[in-house]
Amino acid sequence: MAKYEELCSQILEHIGGKENVKSAVHCMTRLRIDYVNKDKIDVEAVKGIKGVLGSQFSAGQYQIIIGQQVSNVYPEFCEMAGITAGAAVDENLDSKEPFDIKKVPSKVLDYLSGSIASMIPIMMGTGFFKLFYTLLGPDMLNVFSNESAVMQSIYLVGNAGFYFMPVFVAYGAAKKLNTNIALALLLGVLLVDPNWTNIVANFAETGFKFYGLFPAPLAGYSQTVIPSLLAVWVLKYVYNFIDGVCPTSIKIITVPFLTLVVTVPVMFCLCAPVGNWCGAILTGFFNWIYQVAGPLAVALIGAFWMFMVATGMHIAVIQIAILNIVTLGYDPIILAGSNVANLALMGMAISYFIKAKGEEKQVAGANAITLCIGGISEPTLFAVLLRNKKAMIVEIVSGFIGGLIVGFGKGALYIPASVSNFMCIVGYIAPETSKTIAGIGGCLVAFVIAIVLGLVIGYEDGGQTSLKDYKPKPKKAKAQ
Secondary structure, eight states, X not given: OOTTHHHHHHHHHHTTOGGGEEEEEEOSSEEEEEESOGGXXXXXXXXXXXXXXXXXXXXXXXXXXXXXXHHHHHHHHHHHHTOOTTOOOOTTTGGGSOOOGGGHHHHHHHHHHHHHHTTHHHHHHHHHHHHHHHHHSTTTTOOSOTXXXXXXXXXXXXHHHHHTHHHHHHXXXXXXXXXXXXXXXXXXXXXXOHHHHHHHHHTTTTXXXXXXXXXXXXXXXXXXXXXXXXXXXXXXXXHHXXXXXXXGGGHHHHHHHHHHHHHHHHIIIIIHHHHHHHHHHHHHHHHHHHHHTTHHHHHHHHHHHHHHHHHTTHHHHHHHHHHHHHHHSSBSSHHHHHHHHXXXXXXXXXXXXXXXXXXXXXHHHHHHHHHHTTOOOHHHHHHTGGXXXXXXXHHHHHHHHHHHHHHHTTOOBOOOSSOSSGGXXXXXXXXXXXXXXXXXXXXXXXXXXXHHHHHHHOSOOSSOOSTTTOOOOOOOOOOO
């Protein structure tokens, strides 16, 4: 018998059978199921299955949290469900649904999240080059001068990762929208092309009209995100329309050419300027919050971030944080506070491990290692934090105090890399030593307070404190 056959069988039974499964994918810890009928899914029963850490509906999927072994469970689940492992969700499914204004925000967030996801490795990799450029330069350790070959090499790589952001985002957006990737990349390149930079400089006084007809606002678009997102969205519809009306015999020539003829001026005259304005408005809004609420805003993020992660609300605000880093060079609120929450959760996980006994100690130890080293929070989040009131108190108190320290010290996250394991603190390294100390210090204070507070108050609150104690609540009989 296959190792996970019983687990997969129970999951299928409680989600309405294989006929209720359209497709499924998985991430590092979750089995993500595209379902037919939401009403057929028994959420409480699924949560009670041995081997399941939790579950939730998010982004139009039913997500079952299994842990790191999900990659082994996934093939067996697909086989039992009669679906192809790794099969992509039909991109046209949404187009069959009637327009619903209530779904627009979620679809926008889904587009943002899906488009930006592909550039995260680039931001993480090049972000560390920017980190070492600051760390080794005259403003910090003064190991090398900025003019040295070492520093120039580091700067070259670090700067490229952010300067060419429109190109990277265009690639992710094209994949998300299932449109022509090559043309999308070209649009991204045009936004940072030196020739456009020359146009901006040379026509600053007289203005510039695309094709001599359409006035184009003059601005630079390097290190931007929203202009590419809007441009590729327009590209999808223009490309599909032209592809649909062109004769097959000349498509290979006419479709790319005519698509660019229409899309490029729309991008420079409408999409890019609107995208810049949107970015400026969002950045200004969060800067205003930071100026008004400052430390309190960071503290609240530090206190309640993990609860936002549990409900999926974090997806929306993370996009704004990335925009802050791209436009400002740092994020002083969202990621600055979320890393404090991560360290507080690590401290809570360690104190929970110390206080745990028997079989539960092994589970708690594995969860703590998975969180602190692997940066995977779901096992601790769903197995401990959301099931224990005292664990919630430890997380909220330690995260709030750590967030206040970061906020008052004006600490900010400069590098969105390794944002979930213990290495997340390196992202706070800034040109100003005081801000570096505030960021790293706030995280360490949250970590220590979580350990001490957890050991002092304990975790026995008379409620469910572990996975093995969790059982689904009995359903009420329906009236006949």
